[in-house]
Amino acid sequence: LQYVVNRENIKVDKQVLEIVARQVNGCVRDAESLLDQILSLCEKEIGIDEASLIIPKSNFDSLNNLLKFLVQKDVRQAIELINQLVMDGVDIQQFVNEFIDFCRRGLLYKIKNSLQDLAEDVGEDRISAVIELLDGIEINALVKIIRYFLKAKEELKLSPILQLPVEMAVIEITQPAGMSLSRQTKSVTKPQDLVDKAGAQPCAGLEKNN
Numbered sequence: 001l002q003y004v005v006n007r008e009n010i011k012v013d014k015q016v017l018e019i020v021a022r023q024v025n026g027c028v029r030d031a032e033s034l035l036d037q038i039l040s041l042c043e044k045e046i047g048i049d050e051a052s053l054i055i056p057k058s059n060f061d062s063l064n065n066l067l068k069f070l071v072q073k074d075v076r077q078a079i080e081l082i083n084q085l086v087m088d089g090v091d092i093q094q095f096v097n098e099f100i101d102f103c104r105r106g107l108l109y110k111i112k113n114s115l116q117d118l119a120e121d122v123g124e125d126r127i128s129a130v131i132e133l134l135d136g137i138e139i140n141a142l143v144k145i146i147r148y149f150l151k152a153k154e155e156l157k158l159s160p161i162l163q164l165p166v167e168m169a170v171i172e173i174t175q176p177a178g179m180s181l182s183r184q185t186k187s188v189t190k191p192q193d194l195v196d197k198a199g200a201q202p203c204a205g206l207e208k209n210n
Contacts, residue, residue, distance in 0.1 A: 004032060008039055016051040059090070060126060063102045064133065070145055071137055073174040079167050086163050096153050096166060100146055106134045107142045148173050 005012045020034050037054045038046060062085060069078035086092055109115065115127065148169040155165035 004035055005039075010039055010043070011045045012038070013047045013051070015048060016046060016055075019048075019051070019055055059085075059095070059098075062090075062095070063099055064126075064130060066099060067103065067106070067137075067145070068133055070170065070173050071133070071141065073176075075170060075174040078170045078174065082163050082166050082170065092163055092166060093153070093156050096149055096156065100149050100153065103142055103146045103149070106130070106137070107139065107146065109134055110137070110139050110142065145173055 002017060005017070016038065017035075020031055020038070034055070038051050041050055041053065043050055062081060066078060066081055069075075069081065082092070085095060109131075115131075149166075152165040152169040155168075156162075159165050
């Protein structure tokens with residue numbers, strides 16, 4: 001991408017190129033096509049503000065809120081958020097890509113204790129809120145969230161219902177460990193257990209049969 005920019009003799013902010021790369025999920029042809037659209041703005045210098053005319057800015061509030069709901073195990077609000085995004089016409093596949101990257105940056109912050117990766121896409125006015133959220137999340141929890149959303153990303157390609165894989169990921173992440181599939185697990189009680197619990201002795205007839 002930098003080679004294309006240099007060839008056109010146009011100065012493009014490095015952050016714009018990074019966003020383009022993430023948007024196309026590694027596809028070189030799509031990256032070049034998207035970059036051509038940005039360069040068609042005919043500006044000598046292109047920053048985030050100019051590029052946002054072509055590439056919508058990340059929905060930070062939705063990304064941050066989804067992570068917060070998952071950590072709080074608030075399955076209802078998490079699923080409502082996902083469905084509202086779909087109703088608003090948001091590209092759910094792109095949103096999942098952005099959410100995975102958002103969590104990855106949070107993971108790097110937890111591991112390296114550095115704001116360098118975290119602050120690239122988060123404005124200074126919001127960085128404190130992100131840090132406060134991340135400080136209350138264990139590294140293993142972030143790894144689990146990323147793993148399930150990577151799985152959902154692949155399943156989106158074949159799902160008959162657009163947001164279903166994401167909803168399933170939300171449910172799997174927020175479900176308590178060891179949760180039973182039924183509301184109540186009924187144990188099989190032996191007759192002798194009932195007798196012992198009642199504090200009574202077996203009748204004579206039962207003793208003979210034994």
